[in-house]
Amino acid sequence: MTNRVFRRLPALAAAGVLMTGLTLSVAGPAAAQVDGPKNIILLIGDGMGYNHVDAASLYEHGTSNHQVVVDPATGSVEHLPGTASQVFESFPVQVAMSTHSANGRAEYDPVAAWSDFDWVASGATDSAAAGTALATGVKTNNGTVGLAPDGSVVTNVAERAAEIGKATGVVTSVMFSDATPAAWGAHSADRGDLHAISDQMIDSSLDVIVGAGHPLYGDDNELLDEPRHLYLSAASWDRLRDGETAFELIEDKADFEAVASGERLPEKYLGLTQVAFTLQQARSGDVDGVLPFEVPANDVPDLPTLTQGALNVLSQNEDGLFLMVEGGAIDWAGHANQIARDIEETVDFNRTVETVVDWVETESSWDETLVIVTADHETGYLDGSRSNPTWTPITGEQGQLPDQKWFSIDHTNQLVPLFAKGAGSEVLAASATGVDPVRGAYLDNVDVAGTMFGFWGGRPEGVGTPRPAVVPGLTRSETSMFGG
Template sequence: MKRHVWKGVGLTGSAAALVVATSVPAAAGGVPAAPHGPENVIVLIGDGMGYNQISQASLYAHGTSYTEVVSDGEGGVREVRGTPTEVYESFPVQVDMQTFPEGGSYDPQRAWTDFDYVAEGATDSAAAGTAMASGTKTTNGALGVDAQGNPVENLSERAIAQGKSAGVVSSVPYSHATPAAYVAHEADRNNYHEIADQELASELSVVMGAGHPYFDDSHERLDEPEYGYMSEESYEALAAGETDWSYIEEASDFEDLASGETPERVFGIPQVGSTLQQGRAGDSDEPYGDPLNDVPSLATMTAGALNVLDENPDGFSLMVEGGAIDWSGHANDSARNIEETLEFNEAVETVTDWVEENSSWRETLVIVTADHETGYLEGADANPDWTALTGQAGEVPNVSWNSTNHTNMLVPVFAQGAGAKELGRLADMTDPVRGAYLDNTDLANLFLEDFWADRSGNGNGNGNAHGHGHGHGRGQGHGHGNR
């Protein structure tokens, strides 16, 4: 890895071609051999970000959308591709991903012949995060454990076992499901204090997320602290410098972290309650119609995390979550959903800039995806058919929200860099509209079983025979309840 200090905070062209399998020698477990796996992996997860969340934000920002699904009026459905405007829409590998939890399923025929089908059987973020981080399906609400409650190794732990560094960054609380899935092992995702203690006791180098006990969602200081996401004892020890973490909370601290010298380990909690921006006061129907909180952006936090992790010459694993896309989806709030998706897009741009200025696509793999879709966002008057989202730049598109919960629809996966083609080859299932898709467990298993596999025979794995087949059960999943 190149040793540069990070100083930063679309590609153009036609839609990238789908990567198809070629005659590549297969490694154990059916995964194509990758003689030069990535030194670094950066996974960016837009929580609740389906294709149409991307389109809604792109229409507002650029007046264009990249991928739409439309009915032909005769019972058929097709995908229409437009001009890519976001940096990841020009990544060379573009496939789809099924997201259901243990006991669930995805039927590609029913998904497009029964409008209500995908509104049921959805995963929650804990089960989806566990699958993406550990390669193991689990039940909704469970975090870092399999369906029987046994702890499973995650990508951060494997990276650390191989001498690499690891970190998690989120726009929602650090102990919430998605960042926690890359660190903790807990039967109940709502055990925030226990999860935070596991994060504090972990060997990660970076943990960042909202959830400051002394501030509300509008960056206003509370009369009395609320220790919802970390116990008072643990927080006071962290803030007082009584742990081996360097603690930061001021916006300027996060900005400083993005350049210059860095501490070995950073635990950052911006001065805000549950989200960086989504939960702030105001009810404007227009994006940015309400004053923004004076807190670091997700992009700034990401830049700081990269500057810390980059100090390890052996590489790193980083998960960045745009968590409040999901929260605004639950609220069916288009204005805040657009804000959060654009905030996530800026974090992706920060990552791609870092790769090109401080690393290279030969040593770093960047994956942009979602854990599930939230809100069943479609074009106006979509139910019972599918219509494209339309709109002009600077205007909120006219859309329909068809749920206040998660859905079981496929989500996008965009990948570029070392190992991207191998990931694309795992998309061995076919949806009649979206095309090739993989399972959410494939994201971690490609590393755990191949790229970063334990070749020593010491058994660093979690003991589960993951495999790469897709027979994960065909019964419908259960309700999700949690974000």
């Protein structure tokens, strides 16, 4: 059904939030009274917008769940019938999230985002600023990790969790010192200062650090003739290899699998998969004209295996855990406009969420664990193949590449999805006080950290405070978004 939804902003606030057995409060997280979860698991699909989720679902299942047709000339929006095919798409809390940094656009404008096809394509956040907002509740400038715009250090949720006795970890499918995981273990004015960031993470309070970035291996899991210390300095590699840090070093696929099966449970470990930039996305082989998974994969553990191992180790702490898991190479595939690799990485992320859900339901419970699935931003401006100046749906059949098109090689200011389930998830729903004409209710990325700080001993001053919806030039009334 096609609706002139731009004229009905109040209705969108309710329509955009799926909550089973919950009451949406517009008072924001500060008003919610809940017992804090014992465990929080945050899963970030780096670069994963609504259409990335659907492109993978079309390939896997032949179904989509978030497709729209938007015509800014008439102000009409058609939401296509959807099917929830991923486990997180059945979570009780489903809202959108804005991702802007302190510089660049520095805001999300719902009017501009859907009245001009190109508005979201410039001035977007990068992963450093977005990761910092998700980790600390503070907006910062692009390129900055764990610091406010004035250069002051801001505490992240993993550091707070460690302060109250919880085990903490980060797992990623890209280099462990890349911007997103670094936001939970380092503070740096330059996300590119990888050696210093790696050193900070190794010396941080994290108990588990897992990712790519092995100095002895290339993108195809091949042993290099000479070490390549791009992400980890030679001195730090020697410290890890020689057992001179607090971490046990794990490298071999069999050892990762032993941790995932529970046969081997170190107290603290740093896992370096035997590959350079990414687990799979950067491997050699055709990227155009092939289906996902047709190119032989690197012989390294996948993200679900790495995540299961981290959960096994962190859950040894009776006081609970915080774990951030990143499907980092979704972003890499988006930058390269590689739809087959993008689907591969998103499918791997989907299986990772399933692994986490299985862990909650077998080793923990939804009464004591909060699971959040979201993205730091969208990458590649993935949309239907007949888009601009309108937004058209991505379509496709199971087992085939979807009918789609990339409109950028960079990040965008699009809203991204957020799904949540478990202890305190209703607080995130209550934070969704913004209203978007297409995606409905949305929160901001700082609200994620603000909610977690609120659970675990109070949020720092100014972090996670509720804000009114930002709809420039409009009130929540029967007013056309496009003035017509």
